Amino acid sequence: MLKVGIFGVGHLGKFHLNNWKEIRDVEVVGFYDPNDAAAQEVSEKYQIPRFLDPNRLMEIVDAVDIVAPTNYHHQLCINAIRKGKHVFVEKPLANTMDEARELVKLAKESNIKFQVGHVERFNPAFIATQNLDIKPMFIEVHRLAEFNPRGTEVSVILDLMIHDIDIILSLVKSEVKAISASGVAVMTDTPDIANVRIEFNNGCVANLTSSRISMKKMRKMRLFQKDAYIGIDFLAKRTEVIKLKTDQDTEVLSFDVETTHGKKTIAVVNPPVPEINAIKKELEAFVHAITTNSPTVVSEVDGFRAMEVAHLILQKIKNNTIVG
Numbered sequence: 001m002l003k004v005g006i007f008g009v010g011h012l013g014k015f016h017l018n019n020w021k022e023i024r025d026v027e028v029v030g031f032y033d034p035n036d037a038a039a040q041e042v043s044e045k046y047q048i049p050r051f052l053d054p055n056r057l058m059e060i061v062d063a064v065d066i067v068a069p070t071n072y073h074h075q076l077c078i079n080a081i082r083k084g085k086h087v088f089v090e091k092p093l094a095n096t097m098d099e100a101r102e103l104v105k106l107a108k109e110s111n112i113k114f115q116v117g118h119v120e121r122f123n124p125a126f127i128a129t130q131n132l133d134i135k136p137m138f139i140e141v142h143r144l145a146e147f148n149p150r151g152t153e154v155s156v157i158l159d160l161m162i163h164d165i166d167i168i169l170s171l172v173k174s175e176v177k178a179i180s181a182s183g184v185a186v187m188t189d190t191p192d193i194a195n196v197r198i199e200f201n202n203g204c205v206a207n208l209t210s211s212r213i214s215m216k217k218m219r220k221m222r223l224f225q226k227d228a229y230i231g232i233d234f235l236a237k238r239t240e241v242i243k244l245k246t247d248q249d250t251e252v253l254s255f256d257v258e259t260t261h262g263k264k265t266i267a268v269v270n271p272p273v274p275e276i277n278a279i280k281k282e283l284e285a286f287v288h289a290i291t292t293n294s295p296t297v298v299s300e301v302d303g304f305r306a307m308e309v310a311h312l313i314l315q316k317i318k319n320n321t322i323v324g
């Protein structure tokens with residue numbers, strides 16, 4: 001039985017609790033949250049002991065699940081790593097690049113498993129693309145949300161866009177060459193809406209728009225590559241591939257188009273989207289990495305790289321200049 005302690009039982013922490021209950025061979029032995037109201041609600045509903053001293057809880061667990069506000073991630077992670085405990089920490093990995101750098105160093109020097117909560121990697125619509133040969137040259141992303149004060153202690157880049165940054169960095173096997181960005185703080189002190197262009201050394205260009213002040217929600221990524229268009233709808237959990245029809249594409253919707261090179265047949269394919277719960281899947285993946293001593297799906301280095309790009313974007317927004 002893997003003993004897990006949860007640090008932070010607010011909005012997302014409660015979702016984690018619900019999912020931990022469903023995962024085999026795991027026991028949530030306690031939680032720590034300084035907020036009495038949140039703690040009382042959880043103690044009553046889940047019958048899980050509350051710890052008033054975070055260090056005592058850390059000592060009796062095998063793994064920690066850190067779902068506290070981002071400015072506490074660094075210290076909680078350091079305490080856990082120093083005690084030799086496996087770490088699952090919500091995104092973003094940390095508040096500052098210095099903090100993130102230190103966590104990467106400490107995790108590397110230790111023998112523990114470290115996973116960052118970039119949950120979109122486990123979104124069924126993204127999982128549905130896993131057997132496709134993805135080599136995008138142009139990526140268009142829209143992640144739009146209605147305004148919610150929760151999460152606004154950080155900019156829309158670190159709150160929402162970082163999900164797409166992580167997905168893009170996992171797909172584009174090339175280094176970032178240049179970033180240009182523009183963002184506006186409408187409702188809070190930090191950018192609430194932003195548009196960003198990331199150019200990679202291999203020629204790929206990603207154009208990202210994120211907003212937390214929209215009237216309707218959208219979470220769409222469109223990937224364009226030499227032979228195909230791949231659409232991923234993270235919200236509706238749908239995936240669509242439009243490409244030139246091959247002999248393997250039997251029983252798919254198709255249509256002919258006249259081109260300057262003659263007639264081409266276009267196929268519309270909907271890869272099967274698994275019926276999975278992304279949070280449960282990411283926590284199960286963390287447990288699997290621990291029990292099989294295999295790498296985590298979203299490592300501390302992945303969390304660091306996403307933060308690095310996010311911070312470059314924030315710097316560009318501040319300067320509002322194009323740097324190549």
Ligand SMILES: NC(=O)c1ccc[n+]([C@@H]2O[C@H](COP(=O)([O-])OP(=O)(O)OC[C@H]3O[C@@H](n4cnc5c(N)ncnc54)[C@H](O)[C@@H]3O)[C@@H](O)[C@H]2O)c1
Pocket residue numbers: 007008009010011012013032033034035038067068069070072090091092117118119150151
């Ligand atoms: N992966 C995602 O899609 C996603 C979505 C939402 C939030 N998050 C991340 O999850 C984290 C928590 O977000 P939330 O929306 O649940 O926030 P929240 O404010 O609802 O909950 C945070 C909880 O942590 C508690 N807390 C404060 N200091 C603490 C400490 N030192 N140790 C332990 N607990 C502490 C608070 O009392 C509160 O109950 C943030 O880092 C956020 O970025 C990720």
